[in-house]
Amino acid sequence: MSKIFRVALCVFTLYLTGCSAINVEKKYRSNSYDNRIQxxxxxxxxxxxxxxxxxxxxxxxxxxxxxxxxxxxxxxxxxxxxxxxxxxxxxxxxxxxxxxxxxxxxxxxxxxxxxxxxxxxxxxxxxxxxxxxxxxxxxxxxxxxxxxxxxxxxxxxxxxxxxxxxxxxxxxxxxEGMIRWPLTTDIDFYEPIFLVELPDALWFQEQLAALGYAIHQSAEFDEQTQRVISVLQMKYRPSDFSGTADAETAAILQSLTEQQKQAQEK
Ligand SMILES: [Zn+2]
The missing domain is CATH 3.40.80.10 (Peptidoglycan recognition protein-like)
Known part of the structure; x- marks a missing residue:
């Protein structure tokens, strides 16, 4: 049988069988999967x-x-x-x-x-x-x-x-219920506390990492940390997104991570 003939026969067979070369059995199904889209x-x-x-x-x-x-x-x-x-x-x-x-x-x-x-x-x-x-x-x-x-x-x-x-x-x-938002009651409670003593750089880095941000835990308010803080501020406190750590930003982080923790514990 020539190669061309074999290829032609194969294509014809695929055509006749609805383009399915093998018969796949789908009787047994697993529940262990999730969406590709996260x-x-x-x-x-x-x-x-x-x-x-x-x-x-x-x-x-x-x-x-x-x-x-x-x-x-x-x-x-x-x-x-x-x-x-x-x-x-x-x-x-x-x-x-x-x-x-x-x-x-x-x-x-x-x-x-x-x-x-x-x-x-x-x-x-x-x-x-x-x-x-x-x-x-x-x-x-x-x-x-x-x-x-x-x-x-x-x-x-x-x-x-x-x-x-x-x-x-x-x-x-x-x-619309698509993202969490800092609670006013949390901000009112935590901001005065953080005004007295601002948490250190490592605290900010840990909170940001807990939310999902990729950040090196350098324990310093370095450039990479300021960029991540700026991005967070753009989202939740766009009136000032300089990237400087302040009491209100700390309160926003505290509120968001607390809400996240509570949701995970449920
Ligand atoms: Zn883009």
């Missing part, structure tokens, strides 16, 4: 729609979804079953390279513009955030993802990324 990572594109679309469809960068700004529309660029290339070198809760375990959503948004050496951060349109929230609810429901599954690119790569930035309305995601 997190949803939010980004902004720092570009207009045309440039964002070009970048995400013609270069080595991609995302599962792209949400335009004016008009607001949700585009799917990569199937959820495939990995999109949006996270890069990243780490969260001890896991690294999050492309494999996440869905990436890019929002068309300029981020910031530099004016006289100062960063001017741009506001977000309510309509675009409304669409994002509908999409997030849909994904969270389909994969049955728990609270705190929606994270920012800056959370998973705080040393090199700032998106979605300090103007992104994380508090709206908290209102």
């Amino acid at each position: 997190w949803i990572v939010l980004h902004y594109t720092s570009a207009d729609f045309e440039d964002s679309l070009h970048l995400l469809t013609n270069t080595a960068v991609s995302s599962h979804y792209l949400i335009s700004e004016q008009p607001v529309k949700v585009y799917q660029l990569v199937d959820e079953s495939n990995r999109a290339w949006h996270a890069g070198d990243s780490s969260w809760r001890g896991r690294t390279w999050l492309n494999a375990t996440s869905i990436g959503i890019e929002l068309v948004h300029p981020g910031y513009t530099e004016q006289a050496g100062e960063r001017i951060w741009h506001d977000w349109s309510t309509e675009q955030i409304d669409s994002l929230i509908v999409l997030l609810h849909d994904i969270l429901y389909r994969y049955q993802l728990p609270i705190e599954s929606v994270i920012g690119h800056s959370d998973i790569a705080p040393q090199r990324k700032v998106d979605p930035g300090p103007k992104f309305p994380w508090s709206r995601l908290a209102q």
Whole structure:
């Protein structure tokens, strides 16, 4: 039998059998598995729609979804079953390279513009955030993802990324039950205590690591620690995200880690 004939016969057999070469028995099933998708990572594109679309469809960068700004529309660029290339070198809760375990959503948004050496951060349109929230609810429901599954690119790569930035309305995601939020009662209780004595650098590093941030426990307020503190402040206390450790930031951390601990104990 010639090689060409054998290949042709094989292709014909596959065609007749519905393209299934082997019969796989699915009678016995295991319950020991979880979703490949663990997190949803939010980004902004720092570009207009045309440039964002070009970048995400013609270069080595991609995302599962792209949400335009004016008009607001949700585009799917990569199937959820495939990995999109949006996270890069990243780490969260001890896991690294999050492309494999996440869905990436890019929002068309300029981020910031530099004016006289100062960063001017741009506001977000309510309509675009409304669409994002509908999409997030849909994904969270389909994969049955728990609270705190929606994270920012800056959370998973705080040393090199700032998106979605300090103007992104994380508090709206908290209102939707997607992320935890520092409790006012906790802030009122802990801030005066931390004003008297600010916890040391190692305490800050331990709390940040407990939330999921990749941070070297150097016991110093070094540059890498300030960057992570800045990213946390952008999210929960955007009025000042200088990265300087202060009593309010310590109270925010205390509230968030306490809530996390209580949820884990349940
Ligand atoms: Zn990003």
